[in-house]
Amino acid sequence: MNPTTAAILHFLQTWWVELVCGVVIVAVVPLIAGYIVLMERKLMADMQARLGPMRVGPHGLLQPIADAVKLLIKEDIVPADADALIFWFAPVISMVAALTSMGALAFGPTFQVARDINIGILFVLGVSSLGFLGIILGGWASNSHYSIIGAIRSTAQLVSYETAGGLAVISALLLSGTLRIRAIVEAQQNYNPQQHSGVWFIFLAPVSFFIYLVASIAETNRAPFDLPEAESELVAGYMTEYSGFRWALYFLGEYANMIVVGAVATTLFLGGWLRPFPNVHWLNWLDFLPVLLMALVGVYCIYRAGKQPVPVQTWFMWAVALGCFAVAAIFAAPWIFAPLKFIVPGLNGAFWFLLKVTAYIYVFMWLRFTLPRYRFDQLMHLGWYILIPLAIVNVFAVGVAIVLESEFGWNRWLALIVTTAFTLAVAAILVNLHDKRTAGASTATTATTDSYAG
Amino acid sequence: MLDSILFYFFAGVAVLSAALMVTRRNAIHSAVFLITALLATAGIFLQLRAEFLFIAQIILYVGGIMVLFIFVIMLVRLDVAIHQIRFRMQKFVALLVALALGLELTAILYFARKLPGQGLFIQGSAPADQLPPNSEELARSLFSSYLLPFEIASVLLLVAMVGAVVMAKNKKRTDEP
Numbered sequence: 001m002n003p004t005t006a007a008i009l010h011f012l013q014t015w016w017v018e019l020v021c022g023v024v025i026v027a028v029v030p031l032i033a034g035y036i037v038l039m040e041r042k043l044m045a046d047m048q049a050r051l052g053p054m055r056v057g058p059h060g061l062l063q064p065i066a067d068a069v070k071l072l073i074k075e076d077i078v079p080a081d082a083d084a085l086i087f088w089f090a091p092v093i094s095m096v097a098a099l100t101s102m103g104a105l106a107f108g109p110t111f112q113v114a115r116d117i118n119i120g121i122l123f124v125l126g127v128s129s130l131g132f133l134g135i136i137l138g139g140w141a142s143n144s145h146y147s148i149i150g151a152i153r154s155t156a157q158l159v160s161y162e163t164a165g166g167l168a169v170i171s172a173l174l175l176s177g178t179l180r181i182r183a184i185v186e187a188q189q190n191y192n193p194q195q196h197s198g199v200w201f202i203f204l205a206p207v208s209f210f211i212y213l214v215a216s217i218a219e220t221n222r223a224p225f226d227l228p229e230a231e232s233e234l235v236a237g238y239m240t241e242y243s244g245f246r247w248a249l250y251f252l253g254e255y256a257n258m259i260v261v262g263a264v265a266t267t268l269f270l271g272g273w274l275r276p277f278p279n280v281h282w283l284n285w286l287d288f289l290p291v292l293l294m295a296l297v298g299v300y301c302i303y304r305a306g307k308q309p310v311p312v313q314t315w316f317m318w319a320v321a322l323g324c325f326a327v328a329a330i331f332a333a334p335w336i337f338a339p340l341k342f343i344v345p346g347l348n349g350a351f352w353f354l355l356k357v358t359a360y361i362y363v364f365m366w367l368r369f370t371l372p373r374y375r376f377d378q379l380m381h382l383g384w385y386i387l388i389p390l391a392i393v394n395v396f397a398v399g400v401a402i403v404l405e406s407e408f409g410w411n412r413w414l415a416l417i418v419t420t421a422f423t424l425a426v427a428a429i430l431v432n433l434h435d436k437r438t439a440g441a442s443t444a445t446t447a448t449t450d451s452y453a454g
Numbered sequence: 455m456l457d458s459i460l461f462y463f464f465a466g467v468a469v470l471s472a473a474l475m476v477t478r479r480n481a482i483h484s485a486v487f488l489i490t491a492l493l494a495t496a497g498i499f500l501q502l503r504a505e506f507l508f509i510a511q512i513i514l515y516v517g518g519i520m521v522l523f524i525f526v527i528m529l530v531r532l533d534v535a536i537h538q539i540r541f542r543m544q545k546f547v548a549l550l551v552a553l554a555l556g557l558e559l560t561a562i563l564y565f566a567r568k569l570p571g572q573g574l575f576i577q578g579s580a581p582a583d584q585l586p587p588n589s590e591e592l593a594r595s596l597f598s599s600y601l602l603p604f605e606i607a608s609v610l611l612l613v614a615m616v617g618a619v620v621m622a623k624n625k626k627r628t629d630e631p
Contacts, residue, residue, distance in 0.1 A: 122506075133516070133521065136524050136525070137524070156525075
């Protein structure tokens, strides 16, 4: 065997898990993004008392594939005045940044794409923020007014809300005391290595979670902060000139970013792969929940199969039900066949992690269909006058709580309740000030218009 | 072998994109090549097992400063500004600075081998698993040995920020009719 082959073999032997995981992420995330879109459309339809996509597959279950095919065979238009190279490259930046940042996420105690890198959470945040370069460059390269306004709005929004989001992340990092993703999650199980007393950080730092939620909606350009692509104002913002496959890349990047943001929130605040209340023993039955849930979904599919109008759809529903039962069987196998016990933490971890990420994305969708869009100056005011000061106060408060607990021997909950009450009081003051300011501004503008009228 | 392949890849990308950045006419193209140069440098940092420096480079330079650069370039009409004399006058100074920097680097590379002991270059590399965690070590030295410089730097930044806000506010007041 010549040395080159040996080196390649050695490389594969060392890195095969990471390579396989990388390929799986690149292959599976587009599919998941497609089904998140389907979920979004179904949820929107439900909230508007409609049915949503129903034609492709039973209950529109094959709609994402139809959409993907449509996007792939669409004509790819490049505007004549566009900067061709950057126009071609910008969507790729957006998508690659989002997919790369997934590399450091931990989906379970034993399953992680990259190894447990020392700067884990910083890597995810830093690399996923590179996706904005794609948005800005794409908006500029299109050489169109709508695009560039969308791009500029997006930059301003990113700069404003990333500060608040970063400060919210800092308070969770203060609680865990590390940047390693796996250690952050473990800190939510064993806060103190001697006693198993950890809880999810959302209970310890609820204000930070709220700030991160708002900031992450703004960072992913979702409603009510979707001003960079507000269709009633800017056609489609930075994506106006894009079509076909390039547009699909932007879209994919956006949804991959939602997954990343959800995964970061899950890791930092919602206990990562831990089940709810990981240290409460009488809730141990929750470990069987994956099996029960998948089996219940299968039963429900069989129930619905009888009600399908077309025989093909009945068969398809049966197939979906069988798939659910197969997954349930995989989850159940270790309980029946003892030597397989070692995969339980990994499987359950992945289940809880993905469930929490999905729930987080679900909240995004609720907000999208519930809240009207902000005006741009309102968005900036919310960011700079309320969220950033509140985030700074919150970091301070969490730090004080930690010192009170570790140095002065306070009960952790007492310390946190006191500091959280302080933060909330500051929030109330900030909101009050903001209301006064906007009220003053609106009277000022009426005054000037009056004087101009006279 | 993998290490040297990666090093030459990153170094090549960095040098090439730095050259392209200087020679491009279009300011946005220059900015894009500056971004690739910064990213390639970040890759070299990562190869040196300085993972905190790697991510700081990405977050601060690429994610922060370059985003603002591009923002400004998009807002300012550079094709007008480039013909203004202020930019032309810098040619001579720039040449001087570049020459000085080049001489300095050549001198370092030339004399480094002649220094006593190992010289400037540290031979060999420590295995990755024996290095202390990079970000922890950085934090420890920043907040213990270099606390005063760190505080001074942060006060400086704060002063700069307040100054920028004050200047922006003043400008607005005079602009108003």
